[in-house]
Amino acid sequence: xxxxxxxxxxxxxxxxxxxxxxxxxxxxxxxxxxxxxxxxxxxxxxxxxxxxxxxxxxxxxxxxxxxxxxxxxxxxxxxxxxxxxxxxxxxxxxxxx
Amino acid sequence: xxxxxxxxxxxxxxxxxxxxxxxxxxxxxxxxxxxxxxxxxxxxxxxxxxxxxxxxxxxxxxxxxxxxxxxxxxxxxxxxxxxxxxxxxxxxxxxxxxxxxxxxxxxxxxxxxxxxxxxxxxxxxxxxxxxxxxxxxxxxxxxxxxxxxxxxxxxxxxxxxxxxxxxxxxxxxxxxxxxxxxxxxxxxxxxxxxxxxxxxxxxxxxxxxxxxxxxxxxxxxxxxxxxxxxxxxxxxxxxxxxxxxxxxxxxxxxxxxxxxxxxxxxxxxxxxxxxxxxxxxxxxxxxxxxxxxxxxxxxxxxxxxxxxxxxxxxxxxxxxxxxxxxxxxxxxxxxxxxxxxxxxxxxxxxxxxxxxxxxxxxxxxxxxxxxxxxxxxxxxxxxxxxxxxxxxxxxxxxxxxxxxxxxxxxxxxxxxxxx
Numbered sequence: 001x002x003x004x005x006x007x008x009x010x011x012x013x014x015x016x017x018x019x020x021x022x023x024x025x026x027x028x029x030x031x032x033x034x035x036x037x038x039x040x041x042x043x044x045x046x047x048x049x050x051x052x053x054x055x056x057x058x059x060x061x062x063x064x065x066x067x068x069x070x071x072x073x074x075x076x077x078x079x080x081x082x083x084x085x086x087x088x089x090x091x092x093x094x095x096x097x
Numbered sequence: 098x099x100x101x102x103x104x105x106x107x108x109x110x111x112x113x114x115x116x117x118x119x120x121x122x123x124x125x126x127x128x129x130x131x132x133x134x135x136x137x138x139x140x141x142x143x144x145x146x147x148x149x150x151x152x153x154x155x156x157x158x159x160x161x162x163x164x165x166x167x168x169x170x171x172x173x174x175x176x177x178x179x180x181x182x183x184x185x186x187x188x189x190x191x192x193x194x195x196x197x198x199x200x201x202x203x204x205x206x207x208x209x210x211x212x213x214x215x216x217x218x219x220x221x222x223x224x225x226x227x228x229x230x231x232x233x234x235x236x237x238x239x240x241x242x243x244x245x246x247x248x249x250x251x252x253x254x255x256x257x258x259x260x261x262x263x264x265x266x267x268x269x270x271x272x273x274x275x276x277x278x279x280x281x282x283x284x285x286x287x288x289x290x291x292x293x294x295x296x297x298x299x300x301x302x303x304x305x306x307x308x309x310x311x312x313x314x315x316x317x318x319x320x321x322x323x324x325x326x327x328x329x330x331x332x333x334x335x336x337x338x339x340x341x342x343x344x345x346x347x348x349x350x351x352x353x354x355x356x357x358x359x360x361x362x363x364x365x366x367x368x369x370x371x372x373x374x375x376x377x378x379x380x381x382x383x384x385x386x387x388x389x390x391x392x393x394x395x396x397x398x399x400x401x402x403x404x405x406x407x408x409x410x411x412x413x414x415x416x417x418x419x420x421x422x423x424x425x426x427x428x429x430x431x432x433x434x435x436x437x438x439x440x441x442x443x444x445x446x447x448x449x450x451x452x453x454x455x456x457x458x459x460x461x462x463x464x465x466x467x468x469x470x471x472x473x474x475x476x477x478x479x480x481x482x483x484x485x486x487x488x489x490x491x492x493x494x495x496x497x498x499x500x501x502x503x504x505x506x507x508x509x510x511x512x513x514x515x516x
């Protein structure tokens with residue numbers, strides 16, 4: 001089980017969290033302007049990163065808040081966590097990239 | 098090297114000679130400078146595709162590149178369940194094509210894959226389950242796929258260890274049974290295809306990871322960069338399961354895939370007690386007994402994407418809670434091993450077997466939590482797609498473009514594992 005660093009509460013066991021998938025996928029401002037390919041890109045296409053992955057988590061059984069985290073998907077080690085609205089950290093300490 | 102044919106007589110003859118004279122079942126190959134077609138991924142789907150390319154499509158030189166050892170990925174990590182009771186016409190055609198090939202696969206490959214159609218029973222625990230499964234039974238019958246509805250008492254008669262009492266949190270309200278479903282020996286599937294492909298001249302190259310996909314001026318695939326040097330190929334088929342996104346990223350192709358850990362575990366071996374396969378989507382359990390006597394138990398996917406081939410313990414204990422309630426007699430069994438594989442999941446839980454936007458590059462992926470059952474059929478239609486540069490009628494609906502066009506094949510309800 002992972003120990004997940006909530007930016008509000010600190011490290012907590014995985015059971016307190018729900019996963020929210022890839023981070024920084026902004027819903028297009030005006031979907032009616034998109035063609036089918038662009039809409040499919042938003043809805044379905046994912047980087048599925050092998051390496052440091054930016055992803056959403058929610059501390060559902062804790063503070064209840066969403067946040068983003070960087071995790072290395074080849075080791076499951078968390079590199080950083082940061083609040084919604086903050087940009088992805090350029091290069092955090094211990095970042096294996 | 099000529100292939101040694103296996104038979105009861107050959108076994109007896111070798112036994113009388115102290116088992117001397119058995120030869121390796123396939124060659125250890127060094128990569129050649131170029132091949133007509135290269136398959137990336139030495140699991141059942143990839144090895145099977147290479148076999149069909151060499152056997153039916155007459156490609157002169159074919160290679161399978163495997164970054165580890167053959168059958169070491171999901172082919173060797175699954176719970177070996179075979180069935181075809183999927184809801185939609187497209188899926189029923191694909192999975193039942195596979196079941197029909199399973200039925201004769203040992204003879205086809207001259208290799209005992211231990212296919213055992215012992216029946217797959219899916220349990221219903223809620224009114225919704227009952228309605229969905231009955232809908233599946235009817236849809237399957239319309240497609241010529243056997244599936245029948247059982248009362249709780251009939252389910253218990255088919256699988257005596259099953260608890261159908263009303264002391265459970267989610268009592269068994271009935272079950273859907275596919276009698277032609279069952280299990281097979283997963284390692285033997287990889288080895289049998291490898292041996293048969295090798296005999297047809299296919300080079301199987303292990304410890305060879307693809308690190309780049311080179312394209313010519315027209316954008317067509319011309320070679321692969323690998324950890325064992327460049328290998329030329331005008332046709333490349335990717336069957337890399339959980340690593341498919343990473344491999345196709347080398348050619349700039351994006352896919353609707355996410356890779357999750359999926360875990361399984363086995364108990365200590367016991368005498369034969371479990372006559373079939375039992376699955377429960379609702380309380381999440383699936384279980385069968387191997388010929389060695391271990392109970393083979395499938396757990397769920399972890400919550401997050403990962404490439405680590407391991408997962409969290411609470412995923413396993415959640416499944417064991419359900420197993421203990423369904424089969425109280427197993428409560429004191431000890432679990433012996435657990436492990437994880439990385440499964441590539443599509444948004445509609447159906448696979449992709451198709452051409453990619455890159456000429457000469459083909460992909461077979463997205464099998465999610467249920468690819469083993471489809472191995473022979475998938476291999477057959479993937480080879481067809483690569484050789485003819487157009488899909489077989491069975492895999493024509495399983496394109497990447499269906500996500501753009503909205504023609505999803507939404508099998509989330511039929512997938513064994515709740516996602």
